[in-house]
Amino acid sequence: MIGTFSAGPVGIFSVSQHGYDALLAADHPGTTASPFVALVAAAAVTERIGVGSYVSQAGVREPLLLASDVATLDLVSNGRARLALGAGHTPAEWDMLGAERPDVAGRVRRFQAVAEACRALLAGETVTIVGPEVRTCQARLTTPRPVQHRVPFTFGGGNTAILRWAGAHADVVGLSGLGRTLPDGYMHEVRWNGAGIDRQVDLIEQGASGRVHAPAREAFVQMVEVADDAESTALEIARRLHCDAAEVLASPYAWIGTVEEIRAAMADHERRWGITGYAVREAHLDAVDQVRAHLSQFPERAAIATGRN
Template sequence: MAIFSVQARPTDAASWTELARRVEAAGYDALLAADHPGHGASPFVALAAAAAVTSTLGLGSYVSNAGIREPILLATDVATLDVVSGGRARLGLGAGHTPAEWRAVGWERPDVAGRVRRCVAVAEAVRALLAGEEVTVDSPELAAYATRLTELRPVQDRIPLTMGTANSTLLRWAGAHADVVGLTGFGRTLPDGHQHEVRWGSDQIEAQLAQVTAGAAGRDRPPALEALVQQVTVTDDAEAAAAVIAADTGLTTAAVLATPFVLIGTADEIVAAVGHHQRRWGITRFVVRVDAVEALAPLLPRLTA
């Protein structure tokens, strides 16, 4: 059985709440909001609005930039969302790749190693705060002193944590500690600070999963694996649709059709591809963009059975 969620961001109240209702009614597992301060809406405010018009839909950030989010503020937002949604909050975290977001809070974006250290420190602090613990951290990456949620407790004993990454160190950490490893398929950040090269090849996926497996050694239950799907196209000519992506990414058409980061083909071909990704990679969860909601909805009964 596969699990499908939707990543979106609001542009107005009516369309956002209607999307939340449609996503829940169609059988998607969660509505996930992107988190790019200054470049989009606040995810937790938007998700609280979605909570008011739904009853079972999971609600989470996908993903919050740990580089520019302070643990006490992030934990407060997540715990509040859990309270107002009746226990449906999720938390997605990433290391933060966009230089403009760092500069907007008065910092220069660190190198990869520095961003990874900061991400781990924030993840550990937020998880401890949500568990009701007092947190003190004093390191080059993070400082917090005698911090705790004193009058606010989430409904869930453990709010699910997704670590969205393609970085080897974070993949190992996620294997050891996260509930879900969000495989982004991202490679090197391009000069615009937003776009990425892709890591969609079979050998690249295998290398990433090896890091997760190494981190998960000794866990009773390893984390679930989730792929961020960049494009869903239901078509009778999968090769033609995949060829366009192949030209943009430098992959072969066959490699595009084989990767879990796109779903292209007839309904039967997409169902078969999802089953293949489960068997080959162990990927059981998929996040799709909002423009895929209607196209994929008729397939969900087969994909999630």
């Protein structure tokens, strides 16, 4: 497909059978509010909903500072913080810091180093790393410390190495449906092809092969259209994205049709790809509420929308 989407700035929610499971904030320095400052404010006026970034950019975030932000959020929210981390893609975020944007392999290496360091720091370990991607010296979190024994981590994206690595290390693997970054530095090609998602899920399963419990999987929903004529709606979207309407209807990145058709599609996503959670763009929450209202009428079916509980 050669249609495009921007990854942000957006506000994102994760859907669960009992309502929204998490309030998640985009993390694009310079173009969005600081996610952790905003989430601390949200935590002060909520009691149960999880709070976290979606996703923090490992390429420009230092692990000690990022872990400190997450630990502070966890303390203020009484144990509701979570962290989603990606390798980063937007050249401007490196440019504004006067840093050179690494190639794909370099971004993957830094992502892994930052992820491992953050997890170790949040677990109370002292971390020293001397490497080309990350350098820390006896880094540790003395205070604040997280309330949770283990802060949940979401890793993912579309990169082959990251998906396999996420299968081995993530609590949740996020499938974005976003492909190559286009020359403007913000927009992406979309990757909604079912066979392509099959390959991505296979990579996750390869990474998770030695684990007792495989990570949960969630999809980043780019659009929601509650409509009586799903085929016509999908055809119009397919024209914009230069793809096949059948792929749009089958994709976990778009909810299209009546609420019953969307429910059935979600069940298909779980059977085929093991997707049991969804992060949804803020602009589509009214439409998502219609789907949730329908699911609540069928408790035995509601688990298809379960996020991270």
